[in-house]
Amino acid sequence: SYELTQPPSVSVSPAQTASITCSGDKLGTKYTSWYQLKPGQSPVLVIYQDTTRPSGIPEHFSGSNSGDTATLTISGTQAVDEGDYYCQVWDSGTVVFGGGTKLTVL
Amino acid sequence: QVQLVQSGAEVKRPGASVRAACRASGYTITTYYMNWVRQAPGQGLEWMGIIDPTDGSTRYAQKFQGRLTMTSDTSTSTIYMELSSLTSEDTAVYYCARGDGKNFGWLDPWGQGTLVTVSS
Numbered sequence: 312s313y314e315l316t317q318p319p320s321v322s323v324s325p326a327q328t329a330s331i332t333c334s335g336d337k338l339g340t341k342y343t344s345w346y347q348l349k350p351g352q353s354p355v356l357v358i359y360q361d362t363t364r365p366s367g368i369p370e371h372f373s374g375s376n377s378g379d380t381a382t383l384t385i386s387g388t389q390a391v392d393e394g395d396y397y398c399q400v401w402d403s404g405t406v407v408f409g410g411g412t413k414l415t416v417l
Numbered sequence: 418q419v420q421l422v423q424s425g426a427e428v429k430r431p432g433a434s435v436r437a438a439c440r441a442s443g444y445t446i447t448t449y450y451m452n453w454v455r456q457a458p459g460q461g462l463e464w465m466g467i468i469d470p471t472d473g474s475t476r477y478a479q480k481f482q483g484r485l486t487m488t489s490d491t492s493t494s495t496i497y498m499e500l501s502s503l504t505s506e507d508t509a510v511y512y513c514a515r516g517d518g519k520n521f522g523w524l525d526p527w528g529q530g531t532l533v534t535v536s537s
Binding site for chain 1: 452454456461462463464467476478512514517521522523525526527528529530
């Protein structure tokens, strides 16, 4: 079965840029979505089709996908951006999630 | 606006079944697939399966084959998820999440979640 690998945690200083990676075999040939999950809240879609931000998602969220790695980039990171981030693709008719990355703004 | 409202928390005994509901509003449910995803305490997101509310066709993750049933009631715009033979490992928050139309893309929006606790 297809697997997506994310780093368990990423730390960033306020106003700096955070990059969260998601790795999988030939991932660049699939569309990747990203979700933000905060304690006590439902997941929120922040990027779909690799690079597109849904309406209402701040401009400092961006995405890319090439080769075996998709990346979620958060520019000018704020404390409100803290949370868990999950990448997601479809493979062989099933949804696959990465293991999640905990973003800490120090 | 599009909204998914889920049924309330449940406490079940091991071996029992649980049924969670997801009522959709703000769109026509037959035009979008619906997914169910769960998150166990301290764990990541786990996809359970998908249903086409138009005809009730389903696809389940292999892990849940045989004890997961998804159904739809188009008259009330409600999607149901029933999981049987519960164990403590099924303790989790269960989310419904609308798919990308009839495509296999992103999941948005998500319901508020239904907490299922399995305990003797």
